[in-house]
Structures are given as C-alpha cells and as structure tokens.
Amino acid sequence: MKTVAIAIALLLLFGAARLPYEIHLSKVQQADGFRTTNLNLPLREQVGQMGFVAALSGFRSLVAAFLWIEAHNAWMKVEWGRMAALLDTVTTLQPKSVLYWDMSAWHMAWNAALAAFQDPAQPSEVLRRRAQRQYWELGKKFYDDGLKANPDSAQLWERLGILDRDKFEDHAAAAQAFLTSATKPGARPYVRRMAAYELAKIPGREQEAYDLLKKLYDEGPDERKPALILALKQLEEKLGVPTDQRIKETK
Amino acid sequence: MTSPARALVTAPFFSPTRIWAMAWNTLTELTRLKIFYFLLIFALLVIGNSFFMARLSPEEEFQMLKDISLGAMSIFTSLLAILATAMLLPKDLEDRTTFTILAKPVPRYEYLLGKLLGILLLLALSIVVMTALFLTVLWLREQSALGEYRAAFAQKNISADDFARAVSSIQSVSFNINLLPGIVIIFAKAALLASLTLMISAFASSAIFTMMITIAIYFIGHLQATAREYWLEGMDIQWWTRPALALVALLFPDLQAFSLTDDIVAGNPITTALFTQTAALGLLYVGVYYLLACFFFSNREL
Numbered sequence: 001m002k003t004v005a006i007a008i009a010l011l012l013l014f015g016a017a018r019l020p021y022e023i024h025l026s027k028v029q030q031a032d033g034f035r036t037t038n039l040n041l042p043l044r045e046q047v048g049q050m051g052f053v054a055a056l057s058g059f060r061s062l063v064a065a066f067l068w069i070e071a072h073n074a075w076m077k078v079e080w081g082r083m084a085a086l087l088d089t090v091t092t093l094q095p096k097s098v099l100y101w102d103m104s105a106w107h108m109a110w111n112a113a114l115a116a117f118q119d120p121a122q123p124s125e126v127l128r129r130r131a132q133r134q135y136w137e138l139g140k141k142f143y144d145d146g147l148k149a150n151p152d153s154a155q156l157w158e159r160l161g162i163l164d165r166d167k168f169e170d171h172a173a174a175a176q177a178f179l180t181s182a183t184k185p186g187a188r189p190y191v192r193r194m195a196a197y198e199l200a201k202i203p204g205r206e207q208e209a210y211d212l213l214k215k216l217y218d219e220g221p222d223e224r225k226p227a228l229i230l231a232l233k234q235l236e237e238k239l240g241v242p243t244d245q246r247i248k249e250t251k
Numbered sequence: 252m253t254s255p256a257r258a259l260v261t262a263p264f265f266s267p268t269r270i271w272a273m274a275w276n277t278l279t280e281l282t283r284l285k286i287f288y289f290l291l292i293f294a295l296l297v298i299g300n301s302f303f304m305a306r307l308s309p310e311e312e313f314q315m316l317k318d319i320s321l322g323a324m325s326i327f328t329s330l331l332a333i334l335a336t337a338m339l340l341p342k343d344l345e346d347r348t349t350f351t352i353l354a355k356p357v358p359r360y361e362y363l364l365g366k367l368l369g370i371l372l373l374l375a376l377s378i379v380v381m382t383a384l385f386l387t388v389l390w391l392r393e394q395s396a397l398g399e400y401r402a403a404f405a406q407k408n409i410s411a412d413d414f415a416r417a418v419s420s421i422q423s424v425s426f427n428i429n430l431l432p433g434i435v436i437i438f439a440k441a442a443l444l445a446s447l448t449l450m451i452s453a454f455a456s457s458a459i460f461t462m463m464i465t466i467a468i469y470f471i472g473h474l475q476a477t478a479r480e481y482w483l484e485g486m487d488i489q490w491w492t493r494p495a496l497a498l499v500a501l502l503f504p505d506l507q508a509f510s511l512t513d514d515i516v517a518g519n520p521i522t523t524a525l526f527t528q529t530a531a532l533g534l535l536y537v538g539v540y541y542l543l544a545c546f547f548f549s550n551r552e553l
Contacts (some may be wrong), residue, residue, distance in 0.1 A: 003454070003547065003550045006546075008452075011501070011502050011543070014539050014543075015502055019501070020534065021532065022505050023483070025508055025529065026476060026505075028510070028524075028525055028528065031518045031526060032519070035507060036517065044370075053470075055472050056474065057469070057470060058325060058509070059325065060510070061322055061513040062318055062319060062325075064318060065314070068311070069315070072306070072307060081541060094518045095517075096518060097314065098517075099310055099424060099518075100517075103310075134383050159431075188416065188425070209424075223393065227398075
C-alpha cells in the first residue's frame with residue numbers, strides 16, 4: 001500500500017513537472033498546423049462510435065482513408081447524397097489534406113452537378129438547374145472551407161478560380177482567386193495569365209488586364225503564348241494603345 | 252577463483268555488456284515467438300491495398316497508401332509494444348529465468364533495462380522493415396504512374412503543360428521527406444507505450460492485467476490533452492469535475508502529442524524544432540517510466 005501511495009505521488013509529481021512543457025509543445029504543434037482537428041459531437045454522429053474512437057485514438061487518417069474509399073464506392077453507385085456526407089466527414093477528419101478538399105469540391109461541382117442537371121427522373125428543367133446550382137454551391141463550400149484550413153494552398157485557390165470562371169461565370173472572383181494563387185508557394189506559372197484573361201472580361205478593368213498581360217509578355221518568350229498575344233492585341237485595340245507602344249507580334 | 256560473495260562485491264555497478272546480453276536475449280526470445288509474422292500481414296495490407304487502389308486516381312492512390320500504411324504502422328507498433336512487453340516479466344517468472352538471472356550479481360534495474368532495450372530493438376527492427384516495405388511500394392507505384400504519363404506524352408496524347416503538371420502533382424503527393432520524422436515519432440510513441448507497460452508489469456500480477464490497464468491508459472492518454480485544457484482553461488464545468496480532470500492530466504501521458512502522422516500524411520510539414528521537442532518528450536516519458544518500473548520492481552517480492 002505504501003509503495004502504491006509513493007508511486008502515485010511520484011506520477012503526480014512527474015505530471016506536474018511535465019505540464020508546462022506539454023502545454024508549450026501543444027501550442028507549438030497547433031501553431032505548426034498539427035492537432036487542429038475538432039473531434040466534436042457532430043463528427044461522432046457522422047463517423048459512428050467505432051470510427052470516433054479510432055479517430056480519438058490517433059488513427060484519424062486511417063478512418064479518413066476508409067471513408068474516402070466508401071465515398072468512392074458511393075460515386076460508382078451514383079449515390080450523390082451519401083457521397084456528399086462522406087466527403088464532408090473525410091474533410092472534417094483530415095482538414096490539412098488539400099487533395100481531399102479539392103477532390104470533394106470537384107466531385108460535387110462537376111460530377112454531381114452534371115448528374116443533377118441530366119437527372120432523367122426530374123422533368124422540370126428549372127428544378128434540375130436549381131439542383132445543379134446547389135451542387136456548384138456545395139463544391140464552392142468545400143473550396144472555401146478547405147482554404148480556411150489551408151490558406152496557403154496555391155492549388156485550392158487555382159481550382160476555386162476555375163469553379164468561379166467555368167460554373168458561376170464570376171470573372172472578378174475568378175481573377176481574384178487566380179491572383180491569390182499566384183502569390184502562394186508552388187503556384188503554377190499559368191495562373192497569372194488566367195487571372196489576366198478573366199480581368200479582360202470585366203467591364204472597366206481592361207487596363208488592369210492589359211498591364212498584367214504586358215508585364216507577362218515582357219518577361220520573355222516563355223510567356224508569349226498565342227492566347228496571350230491575341231488577348232493583348234484585342235486589349236490594345238480596345239484601349240487605343242498608341243501604335244509605337246503595341247507589341248510587334250503578327251499573330 | 253572468486254567466491255559468489257566476492258563477485259557481488261566486485262561486480263560493476265552498471266555493466267553495458269550485461270545489459271546488451273539481456274537485451275539481445277530478449278530480442279531472440281521474442282523472435283522465437285514468431286512475432287514477426289505480423290509483418291506479413293502488413294506486407295499484404297500495403298501491397299494488396301496498392302492493387303485495389305489502382306481504381307483511384309494516382310493522387311488519391313498515394314494518399315490512401317500513405318494513410319493506410321502509416322496508420323497500420325502505428326497500430327502494429329503500439330500493439331506490439333503493449334503485448335510483447337506485457338508478456339516479458341510474467342514469462343520470465345513462470346520459466347524461473349528471473350530467479351536465475353537475479354541470483355547472479357545483476358541488479359534489478361539492469362535486468363529491466365535489458366528487457367526494455369530488447370523490446371525497443373524489436374520495435375526499431377519492425378519499424379525499419381515496415382518503412383522499407385512501404386517506401387518500396389510507394390516508389391514502385393510512383394514510377395508506374397509517371398511511366399503512364401511519360402508514355403502518354405511520348406504519344407502526344409497530352410500537352411507539355413499537362414505533362415509537367417501531372418508529374419509535379421504526382422511528385423507532390425507521393426514521397427515526402429516529412430514522412431521519415433513522422434515514422435520516428437511513431438517509434439517514440441511505441442517506445443513510450445513499451446516503458447509504460449514495463450512499469451505496470453513491474454507490479455502487476457498477470458500479463459492480462461498489464462495489457463488491460465495499458466490499453467485503458469492508451470485510450471485515456473489520447474484524451475489527456477482535452478482534460479488538461481478543460482482543467483486549466485477555466486471551462487464552465489462542475490466543481491468536482493475539475494480535480495478529476497487534473498488527475499487525468501497529471502497521471503496519464505499525452506498521447507495526442509505523438510499523433511503527428513495524421514497531419515504529416517496530409518502534407519503538413521514538420522519543423523526540426525517540433526520534431527526534436529516531441530521526440531524529447533517521448534524520451535522523457537521512457538526514462539521516467541523506466542525509473543518508476545525500477546522502483547516498483549525493487550520493492551517486489553519475488
């Protein structure tokens with residue numbers, strides 16, 4: 001009994017001694033993007049008791065991987081509602097995975113939206129269009145939430161721009177997303193061109209688009225793609241740029 | 252010829268040779284128990300998984316491969332650390348090996364250190380084999396995926412931009428240098444669990460008791476950080492809950508601190524400072540639990 005009492009006292013003493021270090025380490029880990037997942041009651045309902053226990057026991061990524069495979073199976077069976085719920089759970093479990101956010105948004109905004117628009121069971125085109133738009137919104141939500149967890153992901157900013165451009169036809173939002181992507185580490189070299197093309201479509205922002213395209217053109221032959229030259233020439237015409245300041249390319 | 256009494260007097264206080272001999276013997280004993288068969292299951296899981304994942308896109312496949320392989324590594328090493336260590340002392344007592352060893356001029360702390368090092372060797376060996384297997388499969392799948400894109404590019408099925416984008420995308424999701432410190436942290440967690448199990452085993456009456464208690468601590472340890480947060484950050488809780496939470500925070504190890512691979516496989520980089528600090532915490536736990544095991548074992552009637 002005496003040994004047990006001494007042992008507990010020693011454990012408590014050790015606990016008290018390591019406490020400041022553990023608090024410090026926990027803060028450092030959180031600042032570095034670790035231990036940020038919120039394992040709360042809604043998640044418990046989403047993943048079930050066993051999944052929640054596994055996630056709590058340090059197997060969060062493993063649970064997410066199995067749920068992703070389930071989501072893939074739901075996709076194969078064209079069960080969009082179930083798939084959306086599974087993707088939501090996966091991204092909650094693994095918020096740092098850019099791939100999960102990107103693929104989830106793509107599945108919703110492209111695959112599920114198209115399926116909803118082509119739904120043979122729904123004769124009303126208005127309702128089909130509404131369902132399609134709801135899936136676009138869901139895809140956008142995945143990108144927005146993904147960017148909250150990974151604000152420096154060039155990939156997510158780029159894909160958000162593509163969604164704004166191709167689905168919502170919101171050129172200002174698309175241009176802004178591409179421009180933000182260009183400032184992030186690992187950005188693709190073409191996103192600045194994509195931003196300029198979008199700016200050129202916005203009435204009143206042609207000068208901004210021209211300046212960006214001209215800057216890219218001046219960077220050298222690698223940037224002088226046919227589409228860029230064509231856009232630049234159209235803007236020169238539209239803005240009335242003096243002949244001596246126009247680019248020399250003939251095509 | 253020295254008498255036993257004289258040998259006891261002249262025996263060194265701490266002998267690395269003796270400890271190494273006991274550690275090696277422990278590793279040999281555990282190997283004879285065919286414990287390494289679990290590596291076959293790991294191999295089946297990793298290789299089988301990679302074939303099944305061929306249905307997914309290369310990026311998804313690599314993510315799954317990393318998630319499942321590192322998750323399995325974590326499960327296997329944690330289970331191995333708990334189950335193998337829980338058996339060590341009861342088995343030695345049953346075989347009377349303990350009495351044979353301790354009848355010689357071997358202090359109990361050396362005996363325990365030998366056992367602990369033996370199990371750590373087993374864990375290190377297992378982790379190395381699993382890592383080699385995982386990295387080989389990852390590399391083979393990466394080469395296969397890149398080969399497909401190279402072939403498509405050579406046949407002009409995809410543009411140079413698309414090819415560069417695909418290659419960069421695959422390379423960004425396949426091997427990542429941060430996986431290696433992540434695997435070391437998995438080892439640190441397993442080492443912590445081994446020393447914790449040894450501490451419990453030093454006073455426990457049976458291997459089953461040790462296993463049950465350690466597994467319970469394993470689950471509570473993953474909630475320790477939450478208990479600590481509630482205790483210290485003045486959350487709105489019942490007055491009597493606070494001392495209970497304080498007990499949990501002080502008595503149990505913070506195992507969430509070692510669950511970094513979940514975020515590493517998702518692409519979150521780990522800094523050298525963070526890795527060092529986390530590994531140091533693991534080392535501290537191992538050291539303290541070993542000392543407590545010595546304390547319990549020295550007071551134990553054999």
